[in-house]
Amino acid sequence: MSKAPQQLKLPSPIKVLTKMLNKEIVARLKGGVAVKGTLTAYDGCMNLVLDNAAELNNSGEPVTRYGRIVVRGSQVIYVSALEVTP
Incomplete structure (x- = not known):
């Protein structure tokens, strides 16, 4: 008897947004x-x-x-999320 393949469990989109609060993000529409903003x-x-939102061109x-x-x-x-490198 074979097991069914394991499914990848993805986090809830709302939980991901909670981690991004008060951070700079880019949203593709x-x-x-x-658009980029906090x-x-x-x-x-x-x-x-x-x-502090801004519309971005193709090069960002x-x-x-x-x-x-x-x-x-x-x-x-x-x-x-935009990663800030030190």
């Missing part, structure tokens, strides 16, 4: 837009509140600065 709040629908450079924005969760493809 539908339509190819990327994650200050989120909700169960993955709506994000970013402070800021092209437009916004201040505080709300990103609708349905537009988010992925969220990534």
